[in-house]
Amino acid sequence: MKRLANLIESFAHAEGPPPERLGAFLRWALAGAFPVIGGMLVISVATGVTEVGAAWLVGWLIDHAQSLGPEALFAELWPVMLAVAGFFLVLRPAVMGLGAAVTALGLQPNLYPLVLSRLNRHVLGQSLSYFDDDFAGRISQKAQQSARAVTEVVTETVNTFGFAVAAVVGAGILMAAVNWWLAAIVALWIGAYVALVRHFLPRVRARSKDRAAARAVVTGQIVDTISNIATVKLFAHGDFEDRAALNALAGYRDRTIRFGSVAAAFRFWLMLLAGTLPVALLGGALWFWSQGLATAGEIATAGLISTRLAQMSGWVSMTAMGIFANIGEIEDGIRTLSPRHRVIDAAHARAPDAVRGAVAFEDVRFGYGRREAALDGLDLAIAPGERVALVGRSGAGKTTAVSLLLRLYDVEGGRITLDGTDIRDLTQDGLRAQIGMVRQETAMFNRSAMENIRYGSPQASDAEVMAAAERAHAHEFILGLRDFKGRTGYGAHLGERGVKLSGGQRQRIALARVILKNAPVLVLDEATSALDSEVEAAIQDTLETVMRGKTVLAIAHRLSTIARMDRIVVLDAGRIVEEGSHASLLARNGLYARFWNRQSGGFINLAAE
Structure with a gap:
């Protein structure tokens, strides 16, 4: 049992990003598991062969029993009967048990974590813009949906189609040994069955994809509401959010009905076709027996084969419908999960050596992909150990600058350096290990x-x-x-x-x-904005100690917290408009002085007037 459970390395890394085409995606997701999958396919074929062999043995035994008569039956056939009993009691259960064990211990427990860990690893490497454009709950649901669907596609395919192909081919050969007309009936029925499947399963696949997309919308809506439940309650919008959830659920219900209509029609025509096989095959065998062209054992074999294939056709088709439904869900997941990373390490990227903390923005331009630039030609050099504050109106580019320094996004023009090295030549993890950051949120x-x-x-x-x-x-x-x-x-x-x-x-x-x-570089983005005055005063003393010897880049709207910085840089519309010490900027009586006056009494004076 333990050996079967360890046949696949459950958390192995995949090479490169997930491909966007289904076949390539499955090869990427399942790399390393194919030997076990192939072995299970062989076992499934062997299971199908034993089913056909069982029907042949029953017919062969009946014919021999009839030829010997009751008096001589046990006297002469007891070794053969023991062998037949061994087939049914030992060989057949062993093959089926092995298949069940490989599926239950080797495939199912390992494929899901294998695929999900690879998808999760890829998602974790996405830049912030990827997560800005989607719901966290929807991304999570897509990853889990795709991993589950891949697991079910693999296990159902190897368990069902190896068995089914072996059984159908064996049945055709067996019927041909009885009479070529019976083999022709089997071939004709298989052709009709394939035509039915080819007609319905693409529709099942497409509508399953639509249903999966609608389910993800429901998940995203509910997660978005719950994540912001405090806002919902503060604005008394429970009914509004309920209607939004109902609208999403209505879309899911509509697509589920469309899927169900195809499934129901497929099921009906399938059962009708399945019923024709026993009628045609068993009826044909009886007619040939009446003409002296078939034995009683061959009638029994035809009956067993026909009923078994009829039962199997329903099972295989419903399994195939489930497989194609899962394929639709995989394709829906691929659209969300396969986008390439926008921020990647260069092939020659390295971790930084001992960091002094010199930071430079050189003609940096960035606009989140839009025409309007959040930063437009930013030039700023910060010496090792220097403490610099960024000040400006909301939207001036302060937080964008520190996000680019951490390489949460890549610059659209210019470059940022750490100790003279372009940060794009450093590994992302190596860069961020050198920067400590406290964000406002x-x-x-x-x-x-x-x-x-x-x-x-x-x-x-x-x-x-x-x-x-x-x-x-x-x-x-x-x-x-x-x-x-x-x-x-x-x-x-x-x-x-x-x-x-x-x-x-x-x-x-x-x-x-x-x-x-x-870390040698410290970034503070409104790091004390949520503190009361007494605690802030105590923490400011702590920060003075923490900042000692570090390169500091601080953002603060509360200017009293950054007045003691070595240099204050004022941004406006993505550009530096003023810089200097607190005292020099006040003396300049520019934008910084206006900010300071408003916070230190401007509003009070205005109210007094």
Whole structure:
């Protein structure tokens, strides 16, 4: 059993991205599993041969029993009867049992994780723009749907069609040995069966693809609503979201009915065709027997073959319908999951060496693929250990700049360098390992507080994690955490996206995570925006220590938090319009001075007037 379960390496990597054509996609998804799949196909053929052999043995035994008569039957045929019993009690069960074991232990438990791990690995490598354009729930559902469908296509195909082909070919040969007319009946019936299948299965495939797409819309709609449930409740839009879900479900229902209408018609014509075979084959065998051209054993063989093929035709056809339905789902999944990575490592890319932290934006242009540029010719050089703040209106390009530095997107013009090396010549993981970042929208996993902080340095000890939490002023509130399973403190889970925490608590855990990472370049995107004034003042002192000796790029709308930076760069419409120290920019009385005046009393003065 263990050997069968380990025949396929369940989590093996695939070569390259998933292809967009069905056949190539299946070869990519199943690479490494084909020897086991081929072995199962051989076993399936052997199973089909034993079924035909069983029918022949029954007919042969009847003919011999009839020729010997009851008196001599057991005296002369007992060795043969023992052999026949051995066939039915040992050989046939052994072949079928082996096939069941290979399917249940070798294929089904391994193919699903093999395919899903490859798809998941490819999805994880996509750039942020891929996820910006789709629902997270829909992408997840497509990956799982495709992995399940590939598993079912493979197992059903090798179990069914090897068996069916061997049984049909064997039946034709067996009937030809009785009478060529009976073989012609089998051949004619097979031709009609193939024509029926060729007519219906492409329709099944197309409508299954439509049904899978509609199901994904339902999943995406429901996940989108649940992910934003707080907004739904705040705006009292439960009825609106219910109608949106019902509209998606109505589309799924309509496509399911269209699929069902084809399936029902296929089933009816299939059963009608299946009924003709016993009538024609058994009737023909009886007629030939009446003419002295067939024996009683051959009648029994024809009867067994005809009823078995009739039963098998229904089973095979419904299996084929399921296979083509799954193929439709695979093709639907391919459209979502196979796009090439937009941000990829160059063939010569390397991990950075010891990093000093010099960062430079050289004539950088970027617009998310649109005509309007978010950054338009940005030139900015940051020396190792220098602390630089980016300031500007919303949409000025501040967050875009740091996203490009982390290579979450690739520049559309110019280049960004780290210690003089174009970041496109560095591996993405190697680059990001050198940059610690705290974002305004802090991401949390539904894992323990300990695991969330340790994400910054997976090899860190518990003591190091707690020390980082203390520096981020998170230790005290973490000790008071308790989740719905009774786990407390650092072992308490934080809920999906950290919903059990306040915004300030999430930011403090994110700061602890970055403190633990201890990267030479530090990016702060509104890192203290969710903190109250008292906690922010304490954390600012911590940040002063954390920033010491690091290259810092900070974004803040609350200008008091960046007044002590070495240099402040003011962006407007994707360009640098001012830069200098806090004092020099105030003296200049430009855009930065206007921002500062508004935040430090401009609104109050206006209200007083």
